Each structure stands twice: as structure tokens, then as C-alpha cells.
Amino acid sequence: MLDDFFIRALLAGIGIALITGPIGCFVIWRRLSFFAGTLAHSALLGVTMALVFELNIAFSVFLISAVLAIFLLQLQTKTNLPNDALLGLLAHSSLAIGLVIIGFLTTIRFDVMGLLFGDILAVSQSDLLLIWGGGVFILIILKIIWKPLFASTINYDLAKAEGMNPDRYNAIFTILMAAIIAISIKIVGLLLITGMLIIPAALSRNISNNPLQMVILSTIGGLLSILIGLFSSLEFNTASGPSIITAALILFCFSLIKFKKYSELKK
Amino acid sequence: MENKNKVLLKVENAGVSINDKSLVKGVSFEIKQGEIVTLIGPNGSGKSTTAKIALGIYKKIDGKVKKYTDKIGYVPQKISIDWTLPIRVLDFMTLTEELTQDQINIALNLTGVEHLKDKSLSNLSGGEFQRVLIARAISKKPELLVLDEPVQGVDFKGEIALYELIKQISEKMKCGILLISHDLHVVMSATDFVLCLNGHVCCSGAPHKVVKDSKYKELFGDRASNILSLYEHKHDHTHSQDGTIDQK
Numbered sequence: 001m002l003d004d005f006f007i008r009a010l011l012a013g014i015g016i017a018l019i020t021g022p023i024g025c026f027v028i029w030r031r032l033s034f035f036a037g038t039l040a041h042s043a044l045l046g047v048t049m050a051l052v053f054e055l056n057i058a059f060s061v062f063l064i065s066a067v068l069a070i071f072l073l074q075l076q077t078k079t080n081l082p083n084d085a086l087l088g089l090l091a092h093s094s095l096a097i098g099l100v101i102i103g104f105l106t107t108i109r110f111d112v113m114g115l116l117f118g119d120i121l122a123v124s125q126s127d128l129l130l131i132w133g134g135g136v137f138i139l140i141i142l143k144i145i146w147k148p149l150f151a152s153t154i155n156y157d158l159a160k161a162e163g164m165n166p167d168r169y170n171a172i173f174t175i176l177m178a179a180i181i182a183i184s185i186k187i188v189g190l191l192l193i194t195g196m197l198i199i200p201a202a203l204s205r206n207i208s209n210n211p212l213q214m215v216i217l218s219t220i221g222g223l224l225s226i227l228i229g230l231f232s233s234l235e236f237n238t239a240s241g242p243s244i245i246t247a248a249l250i251l252f253c254f255s256l257i258k259f260k261k262y263s264e265l266k267k
Numbered sequence: 268m269e270n271k272n273k274v275l276l277k278v279e280n281a282g283v284s285i286n287d288k289s290l291v292k293g294v295s296f297e298i299k300q301g302e303i304v305t306l307i308g309p310n311g312s313g314k315s316t317t318a319k320i321a322l323g324i325y326k327k328i329d330g331k332v333k334k335y336t337d338k339i340g341y342v343p344q345k346i347s348i349d350w351t352l353p354i355r356v357l358d359f360m361t362l363t364e365e366l367t368q369d370q371i372n373i374a375l376n377l378t379g380v381e382h383l384k385d386k387s388l389s390n391l392s393g394g395e396f397q398r399v400l401i402a403r404a405i406s407k408k409p410e411l412l413v414l415d416e417p418v419q420g421v422d423f424k425g426e427i428a429l430y431e432l433i434k435q436i437s438e439k440m441k442c443g444i445l446l447i448s449h450d451l452h453v454v455m456s457a458t459d460f461v462l463c464l465n466g467h468v469c470c471s472g473a474p475h476k477v478v479k480d481s482k483y484k485e486l487f488g489d490r491a492s493n494i495l496s497l498y499e500h501k502h503d504h505t506h507s508q509d510g511t512i513d514q515k
Contacts, residue, residue, distance in 0.1 A: 029351055029352045030349050031347070031349075031351075121436045147363075150362070153347050153352070153364050154348065154352070154354070154359075155343065155344050157322075157324050157341070157361065158341055158343055158346065158362070158363070159318065159414065160323065160324045161319075161322040161323070161324055161339060161341035161343075162324070162339055162340070162363040162364075162407075163337055163339065163342055163363075164363060181398060203354060205351060208353050209353050209355065209360050210353055210354060210355050210357075210386055211352070211353060211354055211358055212358075214351070214353050241361075
């Protein structure tokens, strides 16, 4: 059954949605949407590095993301520029460097479009293993650090005062974000992974009133986007990655309508 | 008796500066079980900073802070919950500690906000939110409570009741309290030790000594010295937060 490319695509997508659901909530709560986008942009550099030094792509992307995160922390201590400016600087320069290096790689045929938008229909069995293996690992870590991470998200001082060590958990969460981008770059691509992190979480915020509920609804929203997106891309012969994100956006619009009615009822 | 109580926190000649500008320096005090230590001083005098030094929030400080307990409850001066984070009072109560439903109910009941349990934090009024913050801090039965202007935005009657509660907690639970307050009435009547700050310690000691200190008079004016007589008020009934009357 796993031989069928569409079944593999479905399994890969479901795996991605299961991870991006909960992680995406924290991305929104911690106002890291732009940061996630920056990490995703730097993934292009990661991929080209993998080609130059013949490394595993996921590993190389993860490494570059981690370096970028550390670099950002250093920049923050050296200058008073606002965070969004620093992120923009890093996002676009790492993307540019990646593209420049690709220019030098004349001997390697390279599918830039595939990298930008992913190719979920070309998922191999080893990719599936990476997503599900890595995904389970990421989710287990998230489960373990949930409480201190959540407390640090609410209020740094309070978490620190009551013995939670927020710096440590913020760092672990950054690593988790780098990891999720590394394992999903091939499937949804670097431009769309941020969409998968943010849109399902955003739509679930509209219809939930507590953290756990938001995580569950975000995961369901992600799963629905994957299913609707993949089946419609099969039906209408559209690119699969963008179809998934479009499906997510449509679901988001539905969540707005429902939210309005709900609040009117309450009045 | 007093000496038998365990020391919970010892601050020695502590201070902190950010970008070479000193926020507060040379602060020393200690807090024992069942003792209330209060920080007073004008705006920007380093009260909250001192509390944060004591709590170990700053990465780099001058001087020394020794903590002899890990069971700490903190009510920060300012906390804002973003709309993007849906969180009910219930979820907020268990932020740093697992609690049973009973423990949550008891703590919320003590500060008079049990009826808000399932409400969203972002829908609470300022005073209601303060009550929830205090409830959360005491629910974990801390050995040391740090309260940074805990009753800001609370109505007048609630203010007195909450300070009464804080005093009860320190007596019953034998917990030490570091309190920051603007309300000199309360400070002077319910406190064991006062530190008067203005970038450094101006004067410190038992309340009746501090009010006679010339530096205290300079900082707060002459009228502030005559406030030792606490607001007294006889009432034959009390009101719950939801407006119902509890007969005594």
C-alpha cells in the first residue's frame, strides 16, 4: 500500500499536521511567526550547504537554522534594532546567500521550485520514516517541557521567580522549531511550512477558549487542510503544497464566521 | 520565639545596573518565616527591581542573594495576557504547580473570585485580575510570597480585605512575605520591617521607628508620619464579590 505515491503523500501530510498543530500554537502565542518564516528562509541555505558538502539535507537545514538562531541572539545583544528588522535582515540575506551559492553549483541539477514549495507527491519511504520518527520525538519533547514552556510564554519573570528556568525552555523550543522545518522542508517547502505553522493555529484561536482546546483544534485544522488540499490537488491537478495552504486559508475564513455568530449568541 | 523561625531569604548589599546606570544599590535585608518585610519609596526608586533581585530574575547582579526555599509565590507588578493566548482563570491557576480542583476553589474563594473560575483571563477587570494573581500565588502554599503592589486596581473595601488576608496567610501558613505597597496605612500597621528606598536604602527598621526618621519625612512629607492610626471600620455584614451579602 505504501508503494502508492498518494498514500505516502497523505501519510507525510498527516504527520506534518500532527506536529505543526501544537508547535504552531506556541509560535502564535510567543509571537514567533516572523521568526519561523526567517528559519524557513534560511533552510534554502541549508539545502545548498547539504549539496556542497554532501550532507543529509534535513541535518544540514537543522544545523543552519540553529546557527541562525544563535546569530540572532548575538545580534540582539549588539544592536538596538527592533526584532522584526533583524529577522528581515537574516531572512532575506540567508535566502540570497543560498541562491548565490546555487549559482555556483553548475554541475548539480537543482529544483528550486521544489524547494520553495515542496513536493509532497515525491515523498519516499525514508522521508516518511524521518517525518514520523522526528515528529514523535518532537512531540514527546514538547509534552515534557509543556508546563515550563507555557509558564515562560505567559510571563518570563513569573516563570523565573517560581523556579522554571525560562531561558532553557525558550532555547529548547527554538531547537524544536528548527527541527520541524528540517524534517518538513521537502514536503511543504520553505515558503509554505510557515503557513502550516501559523494558519491552523490562527484559525483554532478563533474558536477556542483554553490552551489545550486550541492545540487540539489547531491539529484538526491542519489535518483537514492536508486532506482537502491533497484531494483537491488530485482532482484539479494543482500544485499540492499551495493547495494545502489554500485549503487552510479557506478553513480560517470559516472560523471567522463561526466566531462572530458565537459571540453574538453570547450577547 | 522570633529567632527560632527559619530565614527564607537573605539579600546582602545587592544592586543591579543596566547599561551602566544603577537602578538600585546597596540593599540588604532578610526575611524569616511569618515575617512581613515591606518596600516603600517613590516611583522609580527601585522597589520592583529589588523584588526581582531577591527573586533571582536578573542574570547579573552586584552583591549576594541567598534563597533558602524553592516554594515561592510571586505576584508581579505588571502582567499582560495577549489575546492570542486563550486562557481561563482555571488554566492560569495551575501555571507553575499542579493543583487539585479543591485547592483551586479554596484559593479563589479566599480572594473572592471563585465565580470567575471559567472566565477568560482577558475578560477580567483590573481588580479581578489582581485577585486572581494573588489567589494563584497563595494556592501553591509558598514559603515565601513576593507581592508587588498586589492590590492595585482593587476597590477600597477589597483592598482592606486582601491586606487582612495577606496578614492572615503570613501568620497561619508561617510564610515570609516581601511586600511592595504605596498604601502607607497598611504598610505601617501590618509590617514587621520596612525598607524605605530611593535608589538605595534611605532608612529601614520597624515601622514605628521609620516614621520618625528624618529621611522618611523628607521622602514622603510630614503628613505621612501621622498615619500610624489604621483605618478602622465596623461593619455588621460583608459583601461577596458577586454582590451577595454574607451575614456575620
